[in-house]
Amino acid sequence: MRVLQISDVHGSMRAASAASELARREGVELIVVAGDLTTFGTVEEVRRVLTILSSSGIQVLYVPGNCDPPELLRSDVGLDGVTNLHGRTVTVGGLRVGGVGGGLAGGPKSWIDLTEQQIGEVLDRVGKVDLLVSHTPPHGTSADFLGGAHVGSLTVREYCERSEPLAVSCGHIHEARSVSKLGKTTVVNAGPAKSGNAAILEISGQEVRAELIRL
Numbered sequence: 576m577r578v579l580q581i582s583d584v585h586g587s588m589r590a591a592s593a594a595s596e597l598a599r600r601e602g603v604e605l606i607v608v609a610g611d612l613t614t615f616g617t618v619e620e621v622r623r624v625l626t627i628l629s630s631s632g633i634q635v636l637y638v639p640g641n642c643d644p645p646e647l648l649r650s651d652v653g654l655d656g657v658t659n660l661h662g663r664t665v666t667v668g669g670l671r672v673g674g675v676g677g678g679l680a681g682g683p684k685s686w687i688d689l690t691e692q693q694i695g696e697v698l699d700r701v702g703k704v705d706l707l708v709s710h711t712p713p714h715g716t717s718a719d720f721l722g723g724a725h726v727g728s729l730t731v732r733e734y735c736e737r738s739e740p741l742a743v744s745c746g747h748i749h750e751a752r753s754v755s756k757l758g759k760t761t762v763v764n765a766g767p768a769k770s771g772n773a774a775i776l777e778i779s780g781q782e783v784r785a786e787l788i789r790l
Contacts, residue, residue: 578775583768584767590771605668615686636658638710640677645686676710713757714727754787763785772787774788
């Protein structure tokens with residue numbers, strides 16, 4: 576499965592268009608968006624970003640980020656070929672994908688803040704998956720390092736250690752663009768799409784290859 580990962584679009588229609596074009600050009604089979612489609616925007620703005628991405632003709636799975644409208648914790652945007660993964664799982668081409676959105680409570684200004692307990696409750700609903708899409712990165716990895724400290728979720732980390740997904744697609748920490756390992760799990764923070772960042776994941780059997788790319 577060839578997956579295009581983006582996050583932190585922050586309302587950039589230019590970034591969404593570039594991602595859509597790249598997905599078509601690179602033979603991508605799935606697009607995942609690890610949150611912050613907007614910067615405190617409306618559901619309609621989220622819909623516009625996702626409409627551009629889905630114009631590629633490729634299935635789009637996303638989770639809301641801490642800067643997205645809280646309505647997305649309870650509903651979707653009503654677009655064909657687009658699914659809000661928060662607290663859900665979807666199987667695409669044999670790949671089981673689940674998601675958890677929002678930021679970790681106690682961080683900077685947010686619209687969607689979840690405590691570690693709430694994140695755990697969402698992940699309990701998700702269950703075991705091959706690919707976890709989480710706006711908040713797992714704690715103690717290259718993906719959550721900011722200002723000399725690890726600021727990710729301990730609960731997401733514990734989930735990875737327990738369930739061993741093949742990969743975690745995350746975002747949120749713009750400065751922590753990286754590919755790293757957490758046990759058997761490949762952790763990918765593609766960096767902010769609004770600045771032209773993305774990643775390609777090649778998932779085959781139990782093997783994952785991830786490459787950080789530019790849009």
